[in-house]
Amino acid sequence: MAGAALFGRLNWQVARVVALRDETATARTITFEVAAWPGHVAGQRVDLRVTAADGYSAVREYSIASAPRTDGRIELSVERLPDGEVSPYLTQDLAIGDFVELRGPIGGWFVWREGQAEPIQLVAGGSGIVPLMAMIRSRVATRSAAPFRLLYSVRNPDSVWYRDELQALSADGIGVTYVYTRTAPLNWPRPPGRIDAPLLANASWPSRLSPTCYVCGPTSFVERAAGLLITLEHSPDRIRTERFGPTGTKREAARP
């Protein structure tokens, strides 16, 4: 848990929407152009503020999906939550050329840095894929040789975010394993169900390689996955977690 750093004040910056891409029926990736984005590390988050015509505003935290870039652009991927206040706007109403405000980057713990050469085990539940995707993209962009594996739990085949990009990753030597909890593709070897110890043991780096594990998703998923990693003898101090959302029903999630 070492790693002190100096932090300046975080200021709100105007961000213009330059591209939109649907990930699933309920999730969308938004590309923003920010004039003076200070840069970020894969896994960090931003505060996003939207302001109505009368000055009413709302702020939410989102994980950054893009690797650090030099063109002043960052991407967020947002899931629409049925009774959310901000996510329906971002996923349905926001159009190219619109503005929001961003403040960040935030967080220095749940991050992957280029200098990390050890094996990396990523475990994503649902929209928890976002900060892990930033890590994968960062690894590809920096041509790092760190061995990466991703275990990605989704409800059904239509719930996969970044599908084509993930498919292409095997060429980069990044192993991706899908877990389907509700409906699996035809002839899928494993019946639909939550992750369990045998699956995790098969699809993840063994603890003797001392991987750093990043687990992100809804609270119940993270509790389960992190607990399984410990039963597979991963050291708790090599497991970093980011939980979002409430324990039960879905609401506007604070993270990602």
Added chain:
Amino acid sequence: MTESRRFVGRRGGPKVKLPPGQYLTTDFPVLSAGPTPHVPLDKWELTIDDGTNALRRWNWTSFREFETDSISADLHCVTRWSKLDTMWEGVSLDALLAGITSDASFALVHSYGGYTTNVPLKDLRNKQAWIAFRFDGADLRPEHGGPARLLVPHLYLWKSAKWVRGLTLLDHDEPGFWERYGYHNYGDPWREQRYSGD
């Protein structure tokens, strides 16, 4: 201020006064940096030390001999959710610190699992802080910090360290885990002290 076209937002919500930038939730979200430690009660200890020597040490049995308070508290998480009127039972830090003579002005709080956070000692006194072990009438669940967590509800919730195992009394301030990762050193929600520099 930059307008976001077509954003309306939710109006006419509950008319309660929340700290700036917070929204109300009735759930109890969980945010932790690592796996949830599971600490058996017969292994549990709480220690107050001065950095060198233990000044007080309790096991679960001796800790539970203290008189407890029923606490109603509003919780404010830096990730922007607030939860109002939560009910807790705990032992006040006044009771635990009683009789300790020290020139310390700060406490560094330690948790099982390695988490730390810093709180000025004056914020832990005068019925402002507790070691809480029951929530909503039931034993505090591990994911919410059980067996026992610090509860210091007038600061952002990351200061209310889960799985608390001890306090080190210091004559100087020493940043804890999130404070070293860019979060505010003090964390007053009503002054919106979220991040370093706020």
